[in-house]
Amino acid sequence: MTARVTATSIVDAIANDLRTRILEGELTSATALTETDMAASYDVARPTAKAAIEKLVAEGLLVRGAHKSARVAELGPDSVRDIYQARAYLESEVLRRLALTCTVPEEAVQANLDIAAVAGGSALDVVEPDMRFHTSLIDAVGNERISRMYRSLVSEVRLCMVRVQSLNLLDTALIQAEHQRLLELIGEGDGAAAAELLDEHLARARERLAAAIGGEAGPEAHLPSSLHRV
Amino acid sequence: MTARVTATSIVDAIANDLRTRILEGELTSATALTETDMAASYDVARPTAKAAIEKLVAEGLLVRGAHKSARVAELGPDSVRDIYQARAYLESEVLRRLALTCTVPEEAVQANLDIAAVAGGSALDVVEPDMRFHTSLIDAVGNERISRMYRSLVSEVRLCMVRVQSLNLLDTALIQAEHQRLLELIGEGDGAAAAELLDEHLARARERLAAAIGGEAGPEAHLPSSLHRV
DNA sequence: TATTGTGTTTTTGTCTGTCAAGATGAGAAC
DNA sequence: GTTCTCATCTTGACAGACAAAAACACAATA
Numbered sequence: 001m002t003a004r005v006t007a008t009s010i011v012d013a014i015a016n017d018l019r020t021r022i023l024e025g026e027l028t029s030a031t032a033l034t035e036t037d038m039a040a041s042y043d044v045a046r047p048t049a050k051a052a053i054e055k056l057v058a059e060g061l062l063v064r065g066a067h068k069s070a071r072v073a074e075l076g077p078d079s080v081r082d083i084y085q086a087r088a089y090l091e092s093e094v095l096r097r098l099a100l101t102c103t104v105p106e107e108a109v110q111a112n113l114d115i116a117a118v119a120g121g122s123a124l125d126v127v128e129p130d131m132r133f134h135t136s137l138i139d140a141v142g143n144e145r146i147s148r149m150y151r152s153l154v155s156e157v158r159l160c161m162v163r164v165q166s167l168n169l170l171d172t173a174l175i176q177a178e179h180q181r182l183l184e185l186i187g188e189g190d191g192a193a194a195a196e197l198l199d200e201h202l203a204r205a206r207e208r209l210a211a212a213i214g215g216e217a218g219p220e221a222h223l224p225s226s227l228h229r230v
Numbered sequence: 231m232t233a234r235v236t237a238t239s240i241v242d243a244i245a246n247d248l249r250t251r252i253l254e255g256e257l258t259s260a261t262a263l264t265e266t267d268m269a270a271s272y273d274v275a276r277p278t279a280k281a282a283i284e285k286l287v288a289e290g291l292l293v294r295g296a297h298k299s300a301r302v303a304e305l306g307p308d309s310v311r312d313i314y315q316a317r318a319y320l321e322s323e324v325l326r327r328l329a330l331t332c333t334v335p336e337e338a339v340q341a342n343l344d345i346a347a348v349a350g351g352s353a354l355d356v357v358e359p360d361m362r363f364h365t366s367l368i369d370a371v372g373n374e375r376i377s378r379m380y381r382s383l384v385s386e387v388r389l390c391m392v393r394v395q396s397l398n399l400l401d402t403a404l405i406q407a408e409h410q411r412l413l414e415l416i417g418e419g420d421g422a423a424a425a426e427l428l429d430e431h432l433a434r435a436r437e438r439l440a441a442a443i444g445g446e447a448g449p450e451a452h453l454p455s456s457l458h459r460v
Numbered sequence: 461t462a463t464t465g466t467g468t469t470t471t472t473g474t475c476t477g478t479c480a481a482g483a484t485g486a487g488a489a490c
Numbered sequence: 491g492t493t494c495t496c497a498t499c500t501t502g503a504c505a506g507a508c509a510a511a512a513a514c515a516c517a518a519t520a
Contacts, residue, residue, distance in 0.1 A: 009296070009473075035501070045475045047277060050501085054281070058288050066239070067482045067501050086375045089327075093319040145316045149379050240503070265472070275504050280472085297472050297511045 014042050014052035022061050022072055023155065025162035032069040033062065060156060075160050077214035083156050084206035087134075090150055091202070092195035094138055095182065099191030104183050107136035112179045119172050126172050127161060133179055157209075164212040175201075244272050244282040252291050252302055253385065255392035262299040263292065290386060305390050307444035313386050314436035317364075320380055321432070322425035324368055325412065329421030334413050337366035342409045349402050356402050357391060363409055387439075394442040405431075 008016075018038075021027050038049035053070050056062040064070035075083070098104075114129035131154055138150045178201045185194035238246075248268075251257050268279035283300050286292040294300040305313070328334075341363035348355040361384055368380045408431045415424035 011473090034499090036499095046501095048474065051281075051284075055288075058285075064501095065483090068484090069500065082373050082375050085371075085373050086379070089323045089373075089376060090319060093323045097319075141315075143312050143315050143319075145312050145383070146319060149316070153375070264470090266470095276472095278503065294472095295512095298513090299471065 010044060011048050011051040011055065014038075014044065014049065015055040017042075018052060018056055019059075019061060019155075022056070023158050023162065027072055028163075029072040029074045032071055034069045059152065061159060073156075073159060075156065075163075075213070077210040079156075080160055080206060080210045080213060083153055083160070084202050084209075087150070087153050087157075088199055088202045090146065090153075091134060091138065092198050094141055094146070095186060095194040095198055096191035098137065098140060099186045099189050099194055102187055102189045103140060104187050105136050105140040108133050108140070108179075108183060111136055112176060112183070115172065115176045115179070119176075123170050123172075126170055126175070127158070130175060131158070160209055160213060164209070170208075240274060241278050241281040241285065244268075244274065244279065245285040247272075248282060248286055249289075249291060249385075252286070253388050253392065257302055258393075259302040259304045262301055264299045289382065291389060303386075303389060305386065305393075305443070307440040309386075310390055310436060310440040310443060313383055313390070314432050314439075317380070317383050317387070318429055318432045320376065320383075321364065321368065322428050324371055324376070325416060325424040325428055326421035328367065328370060329416045329419050329424055332417055332419045333370060334417045335366050335370040338363050338370070338409075338413060341366055342406060342413070345402065345406045345409070349406075353400050353402075356400055356405070357388070360405060361388070390439055390443060394439070400438075 018027070018033075027033070033053060035046050035050050035053060038053065039046045042049060053062060053064070057064050057070060061073055062070045063073045111129045111133035115126060115133070118125040118129065135147075135150065135154060139147050178197065182194055182197055182201070185191075185197065248257070248263075257263070263283060265276050265280050265283060268283065269276045272279060283292060283294070287294055287300060291303055292300045293303045341359045344359035345356060345363070348359065365377075365380065365384060369377050408427065412424055412427055412431070415421075415427065
């Protein structure tokens, strides 16, 4: 287990690098991701860059029309609503099932402790342990397909978050307290209450995120560039 | 709405054709899907066939290792368990939410009537309206991501079903009656009971399918070809 | 006989180069 | 000022080619 071989293909490597750059906010929907440009910047052939781009399009991080260059997906308030609703559907049912056996995942407890640890730091530092808390709950059921679906949603959430610069709308103490309460309810076997609390927990985050995205000059009301040069 | 334009790309067309051929059982895991063969049979270039294959690999219908030709995915009893568990997670929560507003989708009612209509026909005729019943419930929430996730699971279920030739294990009358009861419970607003009944409904189907797949000479215990020529 | 090693064949991964089709934007004509 | 046409950019798809990796068959050896 010491020397893990990294036998990944070139297009996978490019897709992974692009994905991290997208989720870090380095690439926004303002820049067009041309196949030839990507091929040139990574020093590979155009088909290779094309394959990497299509991979991310399939994941939903990039969008592209026919004969048009790919761009980072623009997620409006309605998309935020869809994403968080899907999260709530999956996760609330997971909490119900975990409560049936009173299973409290150890990683979730640790992740919530990590949230408290970074309470004084930047608001962005809260995102990672927060996501880890939720994904560890999902992974606790041990279902590969459910974990994959949830991870896809989480990456879309992160895609939304890199767009809003002021993440001060996160109340770290409240988040951590609600997480704690969720774990307690699961431990007590009260799945219905846990599902209900999770609904409120996610609905609150959803509203703040939707407002932050929708508040800035319209969600996906792409102004034609002709209106910009008034 | 009379002349729907078919402006789909070549690789999409090939992928769609391959998908139907897979779900109809024409292509099984016994035949290797070589890129050059696919390119020759569809009279396209190899990169085009490659893109179509990779699309289906991303969907989970095909599996492929590095430098190995693609094959139709082989889903064992454990995969059946995962798939049906994911279905149950999604759909039971959907039923709960539908029951909150006592929303009974009209298409679901119609689909269940269609099940009764084909009661005398082949057992395969039951699969289509049965799937339509469930997907119409999912689509009733109007969430694109949830619908997409569920459809992915449904196609995997169909992939399992084409492997078991004797589908006489389907009790049409029981299925139709349980569907009817589900709709009634939703209409009465009893989400908890609906979710519970759905769990049993899916668990029954899962057990039959897993038994039918696991019973035939082992799930993914691929015998090496050297043992075949004794 | 069983096992190991080698060489060949098949198949994929990736590159180079090319042409056609569609979309975008600029400029001319009215 | 509006509309039409055209040039340019970008993608879609093709052809051909080479390298790498896996699988298979076969021979050599303990």
